Amino acid sequence: MDELNFAEQTAARMKELYGLAGNHEVIRRTILSRIYYSVHHLSRYLLRRIGLRPETWRRNVHQRVIDEMRRQFVRTNMMNVEVAAFLTDMRRHRVNADYQLHTIISEGDVDDMFEIFDAYLNECRRLLEVIA
Amino acid sequence: MKVSERKALKQRITDLATEQFGDLLTKIRFSGPFEEEDLDVDLILRRRIPLKELGTKLWNINEPLFEEGYNVLIGHEFDERPKKKKAKRKAES
Numbered sequence: 001m002d003e004l005n006f007a008e009q010t011a012a013r014m015k016e017l018y019g020l021a022g023n024h025e026v027i028r029r030t031i032l033s034r035i036y037y038s039v040h041h042l043s044r045y046l047l048r049r050i051g052l053r054p055e056t057w058r059r060n061v062h063q064r065v066i067d068e069m070r071r072q073f074v075r076t077n078m079m080n081v082e083v084a085a086f087l088t089d090m091r092r093h094r095v096n097a098d099y100q101l102h103t104i105i106s107e108g109d110v111d112d113m114f115e116i117f118d119a120y121l122n123e124c125r126r127l128l129e130v131i132a
Numbered sequence: 133m134k135v136s137e138r139k140a141l142k143q144r145i146t147d148l149a150t151e152q153f154g155d156l157l158t159k160i161r162f163s164g165p166f167e168e169e170d171l172d173v174d175l176i177l178r179r180r181i182p183l184k185e186l187g188t189k190l191w192n193i194n195e196p197l198f199e200e201g202y203n204v205l206i207g208h209e210f211d212e213r214p215k216k217k218k219a220k221r222k223a224e225s
Contacts, residue, residue: 060168063203070198082187085194085206092172092207099166108210119183 003045004128007121010038011114018110028105029097035117036094042124043069043087049131062091078130083123086116133170141171141202148196149175152189156181158211173206180210 001009014031021027043065044054050072057064066087073079093113097105133141142162149157156177164172175190190206197204 060203063168067198070195080187081191082184085187085190088194088205089190089207092174092205095164095166095169095172095205096174096207100163112208112210115183116187119187 003041004125007038007042007124010034011117011121015114018114022107022110025105028107028110031110032093032097032105032113035113036090039087039090039117039120039124040065042121046124046127046131047072049128066091073127079127080123083119086120089116090120138171141204144200145171145173145193145197145204145206148193149173152192153177164205169203169205171202171204173204175206175208177208177210 014034017027018031022031040062047054047065047068052068052072054061054065054068069079069087070084074081074084090113093109096103145162146160149160153175156179157175158178159176161174161176162171163174166172186208190208193206194204
């Protein structure tokens, strides 16, 4: 399974899970976390496609992926600015879901996550065609 | 990060967020760091706005902070849904 397929499959399965048990906060937290990791992997895949080697990075890997996406694709006008910030946004949602147990993760948060995930995924699909 | 630097960073983020979102911004919630970031930020927005507009505004906050060497995680939340639920609950009771 490649990273694009992984992201698509993750979103599809998480939407199913949300429909089945989205009324439970543990499920909502799990969905936010899984969705973020799928776009993290997809972003690493994009960086690998242009010759970078994220698998060799040892420190601050998540932030470095975000920074390199910015450098390699946004500043070169290959990726739309309005979508680029969503990777950080999704990471923030993931950190909130994984660490901040006293904040409420609402159904609205999950709906928003799916929405920005879809926008980011579509931009990555477009980018993959450009850099192919 | 020193307390004074953290305070200055919070103010910088508040200024940038206010500049971008204006009256849409109802609250800024600071927390963290939880991993390797300097600070975590949730921007609570009064109502839903188009995705492109949201993304651009978030970028306009993220980019200067990146240029200034900060590693800040900024997310957003809309506060319209809970209000609707509260209103619905009131109507039902």
